[in-house]
Amino acid sequence: MASPDTTWKLSLFAPKKIVQDALLAHDLIEDWDPDLVIAGREVAEDQPDDWVLEGWLPRKPGKAEKAALAGLFTGKAPKVVIEELPPTDWVTLSQQGTPPIRAGRFHVHTPEYPADPQAIDFTIPASQAFGTGQHRTTAGCLEMLGTMKASGLIARNIADIGTGTGLLGFAALALWPHAKCTLTDIDPVCAPVVEENAALNAIPLGPRAGEAVMIVADGMDDPLITVRGPYDLLIANILAGPLVELAPDFARAVAPGGSLLLAGLLAGEQEAAVKQAMRRAGFRPAARLQNGDWAILWLRRRRGWSHAR
Incomplete structure (x- = not known):
């Protein structure tokens, strides 16, 4: 559920197969922080092999959250890009x-x-x-x-x-x-x-x-x-x-x-x-x-x- 309060977004860009493997790794984790919601998608319709793993958090992310996302990737993890989103209900806005x-x-x-x-x-x-x-x-x-x-x-x-x-x-x-x-x-x-x-x-x-x-x-x-x-x-x-x-x-x-x-x-x-x-x-x-x-x-x-x- 999206919160109407301030949300922080974390983005990790990688090829499609790597992001999909990260999503699969996430599915196998039983003690994942429920506040950290993630999803994967293609960057653009004309770039079907370029994907981004996105995470949303209702608080400013720290080392633990960044490490959790990086840990989903085998080998060297992509750089974590962090941005603060304005107070908005992002689910409603997206729809x-x-x-x-x-x-x-x-x-x-x-x-x-x-x-x-x-x-x-x-x-x-x-x-x-x-x-x-x-x-x-x-x-x-x-x-x-x-x-x-x-x-x-x-x-x-x-x-x-x-x-x-x-x-x-x-x-x-x-x-x-x-x-x-x-x-x-x-x-x-x-x-x-x-x-x-x-x-x-x-x-x-x-x-x-x-x-x-x-x-x-x-x-x-x-x-x-x-x-x-x-x-x-x-x-x-x-x-x-x-x-x-x-x-x-x-x-x-x-x-x-x-x-x-x-x-x-x-x-x-x-x-x-x-x-x-x-x-x-x-x-x-x-x-x-x-x-x-x-x-x-x-x-x-x-x-x-x-x-x-």
Whole structure:
């Protein structure tokens, strides 16, 4: 979550593969400072091999923070460039004025843009939660949900783990309007954001079929998530590290023959690690798509498979 207070930004420029390896190293660190939020991106569209690892901190960075970022790189780390940003809600600012996206059957836009009557339309304002559809992982999930529906998949009980704005859960409920839908996120700020977006998009909130329930929880760690399962469609657009850790929990939560939609992982090493963890948990691949450097995976839980194996 971005803070409206002063933020400090740390940037480390390196080739694409080196930054991606650093992101993978970050996923494996369990005691990372939660105040130091990082992301990687290409410097410009016409420089696809030139990337930057960016970190944001709500206080002036010291030696520990700079060392933590440098430690993600093997060999000599790039120079850390530090800048103080003015008091701004950077998540909201980055999302304001962003153009609408079309992902498969879905059209997602901020309130400044008109709806598309030819698509399944969602209005998602700039907010303190992530998931407006602009990121390639979110757009890829929307496209994959349409593929699932077109393939004949029937979903009666849906969960969206790490829901952010609620968009992916809302999209699944639009495709399977008679399903129960459970939305979860570790960040408490997401609860009012989801409620606001549900009202804006006429998504009913409640425990019954055709309605969505919002739960603040760390991963799958909430008894209500268990009680509302098992799920025949579970969505998790988070990060590769948590996906690997949650594989056994997903196996317990997804019904035999049920579907798992995963995103937030880079194609390559992260994808391979997630696939291996899911295979061990009893999931088999059903479909895959790639949006830029990001892989989106549809997996099915094997029938008769015990997650304890």
